[in-house]
Amino acid sequence: MANGVPTPLGHYGPDAPVVLEQPLPREALPTPALVLQRSAFERNLTAMQSLVSGYGLGLRPHGKMHKCPEVARRQLAAGALGLCVAKPREAEVMARAGVGPLLVTSPVLAPQALDRMIALRVSGADLTLVVDSFTGIEALAQRAAQAGVVMPVLVDLDPAMGRTGVAPGPEALARVEAVVKAKGLAFHGFQHYAGQVQHIAEAGERQAACEAHHEAARGLVAATEAKGVPVAVFTGGGTGSVFYDGPAGLYTDLQCGSYAFMDQEYGVLEGPEGTLLDSFATALTVHSTAISQPREGAITVDAGLKSLWPSPLPAVLDLPGARYFFAGDEHGVVRFGDGGALALGERLRLRVSHCDPTVNLYDWLWVENDAEEIVEAWPIAARGGAW
Amino acid sequence: MANGVPTPLGHYGPDAPVVLEQPLPREALPTPALVLQRSAFERNLTAMQSLVSGYGLGLRPHGKMHKCPEVARRQLAAGALGLCVAKPREAEVMARAGVGPLLVTSPVLAPQALDRMIALRVSGADLTLVVDSFTGIEALAQRAAQAGVVMPVLVDLDPAMGRTGVAPGPEALARVEAVVKAKGLAFHGFQHYAGQVQHIAEAGERQAACEAHHEAARGLVAATEAKGVPVAVFTGGGTGSVFYDGPAGLYTDLQCGSYAFMDQEYGVLEGPEGTLLDSFATALTVHSTAISQPREGAITVDAGLKSLWPSPLPAVLDLPGARYFFAGDEHGVVRFGDGGALALGERLRLRVSHCDPTVNLYDWLWVENDAEEIVEAWPIAARGGAW
Numbered sequence: 001m002a003n004g005v006p007t008p009l010g011h012y013g014p015d016a017p018v019v020l021e022q023p024l025p026r027e028a029l030p031t032p033a034l035v036l037q038r039s040a041f042e043r044n045l046t047a048m049q050s051l052v053s054g055y056g057l058g059l060r061p062h063g064k065m066h067k068c069p070e071v072a073r074r075q076l077a078a079g080a081l082g083l084c085v086a087k088p089r090e091a092e093v094m095a096r097a098g099v100g101p102l103l104v105t106s107p108v109l110a111p112q113a114l115d116r117m118i119a120l121r122v123s124g125a126d127l128t129l130v131v132d133s134f135t136g137i138e139a140l141a142q143r144a145a146q147a148g149v150v151m152p153v154l155v156d157l158d159p160a161m162g163r164t165g166v167a168p169g170p171e172a173l174a175r176v177e178a179v180v181k182a183k184g185l186a187f188h189g190f191q192h193y194a195g196q197v198q199h200i201a202e203a204g205e206r207q208a209a210c211e212a213h214h215e216a217a218r219g220l221v222a223a224t225e226a227k228g229v230p231v232a233v234f235t236g237g238g239t240g241s242v243f244y245d246g247p248a249g250l251y252t253d254l255q256c257g258s259y260a261f262m263d264q265e266y267g268v269l270e271g272p273e274g275t276l277l278d279s280f281a282t283a284l285t286v287h288s289t290a291i292s293q294p295r296e297g298a299i300t301v302d303a304g305l306k307s308l309w310p311s312p313l314p315a316v317l318d319l320p321g322a323r324y325f326f327a328g329d330e331h332g333v334v335r336f337g338d339g340g341a342l343a344l345g346e347r348l349r350l351r352v353s354h355c356d357p358t359v360n361l362y363d364w365l366w367v368e369n370d371a372e373e374i375v376e377a378w379p380i381a382a383r384g385g386a387w
Numbered sequence: 388m389a390n391g392v393p394t395p396l397g398h399y400g401p402d403a404p405v406v407l408e409q410p411l412p413r414e415a416l417p418t419p420a421l422v423l424q425r426s427a428f429e430r431n432l433t434a435m436q437s438l439v440s441g442y443g444l445g446l447r448p449h450g451k452m453h454k455c456p457e458v459a460r461r462q463l464a465a466g467a468l469g470l471c472v473a474k475p476r477e478a479e480v481m482a483r484a485g486v487g488p489l490l491v492t493s494p495v496l497a498p499q500a501l502d503r504m505i506a507l508r509v510s511g512a513d514l515t516l517v518v519d520s521f522t523g524i525e526a527l528a529q530r531a532a533q534a535g536v537v538m539p540v541l542v543d544l545d546p547a548m549g550r551t552g553v554a555p556g557p558e559a560l561a562r563v564e565a566v567v568k569a570k571g572l573a574f575h576g577f578q579h580y581a582g583q584v585q586h587i588a589e590a591g592e593r594q595a596a597c598e599a600h601h602e603a604a605r606g607l608v609a610a611t612e613a614k615g616v617p618v619a620v621f622t623g624g625g626t627g628s629v630f631y632d633g634p635a636g637l638y639t640d641l642q643c644g645s646y647a648f649m650d651q652e653y654g655v656l657e658g659p660e661g662t663l664l665d666s667f668a669t670a671l672t673v674h675s676t677a678i679s680q681p682r683e684g685a686i687t688v689d690a691g692l693k694s695l696w697p698s699p700l701p702a703v704l705d706l707p708g709a710r711y712f713f714a715g716d717e718h719g720v721v722r723f724g725d726g727g728a729l730a731l732g733e734r735l736r737l738r739v740s741h742c743d744p745t746v747n748l749y750d751w752l753w754v755e756n757d758a759e760e761i762v763e764a765w766p767i768a769a770r771g772g773a774w
Contacts, residue, residue, distance in 0.1 A: 008405070008750065008751035008753075008764045009417065011401070011750075011751075013400060014398070018395070028499055029499075030396065030475070030476070030497070030499055030500060030503075030773065030774035031497060031500075031774055032772065032773065032774065033773070033774065034772065064716065064717065086716070086717045087689070087717065088417070089417070106678060106679075106689065106717060106718070107678045107679050108678070109676060109677065109678040109679075109689075109731055109732045110417070110418060110676040110678075110689075110732060110734075111415075111732070112415055112416075112417055113417060113418075113676075116417075132679050132681075133679065133680065133731055135731045135732060136678075136731065139732070156679075158681050161681075162681050162682060162714075162720070163679070163681065163687055163714045163715065163718050163720070164678065164679035164681065164687055164718065165679070165681065166681070195715060289496060289497040289500075290496065291493060291494045291495070291496040291497075291523075291551065292493075292494050292496075292519050292520065292543075292550070292551035292552070293520065294519075294545050294548075294549050294550065294551065294552065294553070295549060300550055300551055302474070302493065302496075302497075302774075305744050306743070306744055306747045306772060307772045307773075310697070327549075327550045328550065328582060329451065329473070329743050329744055329747075330451065330473045330474065330493060331493070331550050331551065333549070333550070344496055344520055344522045344523065345496045345497060345498070345522060345526070347497075356693070356716050357692050357693055357716055360693045360716075360748065361747065361748070361771075361772035362771060362772040362773060363395065363398075363770075363771035363772070363773065364395035364398075364771070364773070366395075377395045383750075384748075384749060384750035384751070385419065385421065385693060385694045385748035385749040385750070386417065386419065386420070386694075386749065386750060386751070387417035387418055387419065387420065387689075
């Protein structure tokens with residue numbers, strides 16, 4: 001590259017946590033700021049790991065939620081068997097930071113993306129890919145054989161979501177056979193993610209929706225093993241379905257992600273005890289400052305659509321009855337309730353709408369201790385909207 | 388900082404364009420990718436500069452849209468009188484990259500943010516801030532006087548949008564007087580941005596909505612000058628209102644932003660000739676690859692809510708009749724129309740919903756020449772969701 005400047009293709013930002021020499025009072029943080037309350041986060045890691053271990057399963061948290069190598073390291077230290085990522089770039093960033101084993105949960109199809117995943121495997125990364133088309137199986141197998149590596153793969157199943165994967169029937173079995181025959185591939189099992197059931201509000205209804213997809217999957221596993229092909233891995237599930245996928249006797253590991261930070265979308269769901277916020281705490285907030293007051297009873301804050309994902313609406317913490325509304329890319333309007341007002345220059349904290357796309361808006365995650373001091377900053381190294 | 392590692396507060400990524408030694412064919416670009424067609428972009432810069440110059444006004448493009456110093460440099464080279472930014476961090480990044488003069492278009496209120504803007508002014512940046520509260524005027528004036536600098540300020544007016552600013556009447560005049568009296572501040576004029584009129588679809592209705600706010604503003608300018616206070620600057624407007632704010636005899640410069648890249652939101656508006664896409668071309672697209680085909684008549688691509696802003700729906704280019712729908716954070720489903728299908732591994736281009744928050748999702752902007760080759764990559768240096 002010109003003058004030795006790396007292109008974006010080879011550009012990686014910092015991935016190691018920065019420990020502040022002096023703790024920063026919460027009030028000194030520039031806003032809008034993405035803040036992780038460390039003890040709530042660590043409690044969430046322990047709670048999910050215990051829950052999943054109690055089902056006799058492994059936990060393979062989804063790194064697409066946080067895109068942060070330091071969060072991944074702590075999930076692995078808490079007992080996770082590996083990390084899911086959504087795309088090639090995330091796999092590269094995590095591998096570079098020493099995080100693994102890695103599973104890329106979307107099919108990889110573009111030639112350059114396949115080449116990069118092969119290169120990662122050649123470099124020694126413990127990497128598994130998913131496949132769902134003969135085109136994809138062929139393209140991957142050819143490259144793996146050419147590079148002299150064996151790529152572990154899972155066949156991606158579609159539990160009637162219509163996004164990726166194939167139905168758990170003869171179509172899936174045909175893919176298994178193609179993988180088994182391919183020289184550069186090793187069949188490890190199945191991925192089965194029912195994204196459409198994760199946010200069903202009522203617990204019984206969510207349970208029924210989860211279980212509706214289990215029977216066909218069990219049939220496919222039996223049919224695969226009847227052909228003498230062992231199914232070592234059956235991975236899937238999420239924070240909304242863990243209570244029903246866990247005891248199903250189908251999965252070997254679960255891919256929950258949002259439990260680590262939590263958000264408004266998962267927080268309002270019915271759980272085994274009240275809502276999911278009774279099982280996993282709000283560890284992630286956005287801090288915002290009041291900068292203008294165009295009318296009585298409300299105030300304008302400095303966090304809008306570029307720092308908070310729009311839907312569902314973020315929830316105002318610390319100011320009872322107050323409600324946040326978006327007012328464009330850079331601003332929100334907080335309407336006061338019975339619990340008092342916010343003055344110009346004062347701050348508030350918001351529980352975010354959906355943690356995954358909110359975290360994706362930021363370069364850094366500030367880490368707060370129990371004394372409400374910011375003590376570290378963790379790079380969200382795999383963000384950037386890219387490949 | 389520990390081990391000399393900079394904290395996020397002091398962390399700046401690359402801000403200079405990278406020229407690729409070898410042009411990259413469009414098809415070799417990793418997806419999802421944010422791509423700027425250079426000639427369309429340059430034509431947009433020329434078209435808007437000519438239009439605004441024709442009204443006898445200055446153009447002060449809004450940098451919140453692109454957050455990219457190289458785009459700003461080209462806007463200035465095309466004749467812009469300066470650049471708007473939305474927040475302190477953007478001002479810091481642009482000043483560091485040598486871009487100016489700068490206007491921060493939101494009131495700055497948090498103590499640390501005020502300190503940083505004073506530091507920027509002390510360092511020699513040609514910087515103007517807006518104020519709308521006595522609290523803000525006092526806090527800024529005190530710091531400016533203490534630092535021995537004079538900070539140019541505009542009083543931010545609210546054309547009934549209810550976000551920031553004060554109504555253009557006695558309240559605004561009282562702020563002018565406070566600014567004039569304050570030792571560390573210099574009153575330069577007014578900012579008047581009617582965001583709520585920018586996206587009214589029908590041209591006549593949009594014109595009427597713009598003009599509805601001009602009369603009160605004219606009265607305020609006259610009242611200010613009647614007190615012997617000159618109004619050197621009256622800035623505001625956007626891509627949707629330029630045709631009506633331009634000839635109003637009120638503004639001294641206009642803050643248009645989206646015209647440079649264009650998007651679906653502005654593209655569908657009625658303009659002086661057909662739609663606004665007849666005045667300004669689609670220079671920005673997201674390229675995405677087909678990775679899975681769970682059903683006939685549609686295909687799943689690798690760009691979802693983390694690489695495309697959700698609303699309004701992005702438009703599929705190059706595949707007539709095809710429509711894009713979101714399928715979660717990482718995926719979209721393209722339903723085919725009469726114009727053919729897309730096969731696994733093939734790519735398509737999408738006109739983005741709203742350019743500002745879409746650009747904010749990416750670290751790099753790829754620049755394409757007329758031969759459909761990628762020739763440069765420009766860092767979106769001021770992004771990151773932060774302060």
